[in-house]
Amino acid sequence: NEDEAAVADNADDRAEEVLDSGAFSVTFSAQSGKVETEGFAEWIKERAKYIPLRLTLKERKYLRLLEAALNVSEYTDKVDVLMYGDKTKRIVGQIKELCAILSGLVLASDYKAGQKLFEDREFGENEEFYRRVFEIGRRHKIMNPERMRNEYGKLMFMLQDAQTNEVKKVLGMDLVAPVKTVHSVLEALDIGYLLEDEMIVVATREIVERGKTRAQVQLEIKQKERAVEYLCKAYATNQCPAEVIRQCLYSIGDNHAYLRFTRDACERMRGYLSSWFEPKKAESDDLSLAIFTGRSGARLTHSHESQYHYVTQTLTLWREILHDMFMLWHHADGDLLDSRNTYRLKDTGQGLNRVQQCSR
Numbered sequence: 001n002e003d004e005a006a007v008a009d010n011a012d013d014r015a016e017e018v019l020d021s022g023a024f025s026v027t028f029s030a031q032s033g034k035v036e037t038e039g040f041a042e043w044i045k046e047r048a049k050y051i052p053l054r055l056t057l058k059e060r061k062y063l064r065l066l067e068a069a070l071n072v073s074e075y076t077d078k079v080d081v082l083m084y085g086d087k088t089k090r091i092v093g094q095i096k097e098l099c100a101i102l103s104g105l106v107l108a109s110d111y112k113a114g115q116k117l118f119e120d121r122e123f124g125e126n127e128e129f130y131r132r133v134f135e136i137g138r139r140h141k142i143m144n145p146e147r148m149r150n151e152y153g154k155l156m157f158m159l160q161d162a163q164t165n166e167v168k169k170v171l172g173m174d175l176v177a178p179v180k181t182v183h184s185v186l187e188a189l190d191i192g193y194l195l196e197d198e199m200i201v202v203a204t205r206e207i208v209e210r211g212k213t214r215a216q217v218q219l220e221i222k223q224k225e226r227a228v229e230y231l232c233k234a235y236a237t238n239q240c241p242a243e244v245i246r247q248c249l250y251s252i253g254d255n256h257a258y259l260r261f262t263r264d265a266c267e268r269m270r271g272y273l274s275s276w277f278e279p280k281k282a283e284s285d286d287l288s289l290a291i292f293t294g295r296s297g298a299r300l301t302h303s304h305e306s307q308y309h310y311v312t313q314t315l316t317l318w319r320e321i322l323h324d325m326f327m328l329w330h331h332a333d334g335d336l337l338d339s340r341n342t343y344r345l346k347d348t349g350q351g352l353n354r355v356q357q358c359s360r
Contacts, residue, residue: 041196044204044252048183048195050326052139054251059136065109066137069102070151075158080345080352091161092170096123098158099130127173134159135177142179142329143254156336157354163339176337179330182248189240194231194248203227204252206260259323266319270312279308331360 055063075094079087103126107114117129134155141152148155161167162175178184186192194200207220228249232242282288282304289307291298302310321328335341335358343356 040201041198044200045183045192045195047255047326048186048252049181050330051182051251051255052142052326053180053182053185054143054247054254055136055140056247061109062106062133063136063140065102065105066133066155067148067151068105069098070137070148070154072101073098073154075154079161080157080354082345082352088164088166088170091167095158095162095167095171095175099123099126102130102133124172127175130173130175131177134175135179138333139179142326142333143258145325145329159337160343160354163337164342165339168339179333182251185244186248189237189244191235191237191240191245194235194245197231197234199227199231200249200252203231203249204256206253206256208260255326258325262325263319263322266315266322270315270319273308273311273315277308280305332358335360 073094075098078094079091103114103118107118117126137148137152137155141148159176162171168174183192183195186194202223205220205224207217207224209217212220228246231249232245235245236242277287277289282290288304289302289311290304291300291302291307293299293301335356338359341357341359343354345352346355347353348355
């Protein structure tokens, strides 16, 4: 058992070393609609440019340490305030304090690893470590929007400030790394053509139990497992171990799961709406969608027809947003951390807030 664990750890470390190399800049034009088997290769090649890479076990450990450090940080309380003095100095002080907390947590959780990272090294010499940890937090948030509700805001505000030329000059390092995606990793390892293999459909598909027998579900699971093993053996190289390919395939599967639980829920609701209600006129009072201001929490007054179309349009809009959520999030991330697109601290009527253009 100890030998197997050591082999697994070595494979995990090898995979992470490979994933840490290469450039990760991407562009994308998403398509709408459900994915059919025909044309799936083209669809997934485009979509993979914005599918975040699933975290490894070691990255998840760093994620927990990052969340702990951000949880105790008072970054926004110290920086986003109107006061006299050198703001750059305050920002640099808070960034160094957050990095010091993170370094201490790493050292406390794994003394040998922490000692190797920080012993006899200056602050700026750990640039790659901090870039990696902060990228892990951003990547995790894209795939899990419901997580890090408070910590993510602190992280992005800190990275926003770290992108300004004045802060970069004082810190002597760049804390922002591009988010790793399935496409960027495969392209960096020269196996982007993996996404054109027909077995990708089987290896990444969602297995849904609804309307199937247990035997059918078990058969699909075995087919999926065989497809994953086939792709790992067929495309693994010295530069790209099988674990990296498996991680990319699982990441694409995570994308499909996300779409099923978010986008498809809007489609089902829209189907129920058209099946159970008439668009022009309610068949009875019980089937009326009309709402009136002040009743049951309603803030608007809509007739049955108006409310029917209002709900249909809302579900359609959110269906399209959720389908392309990863693309939209990547663009938002790029806008927030663009060193040429700085923010302004303004009183918006709800306190001091950062206001920034969305150039993308």
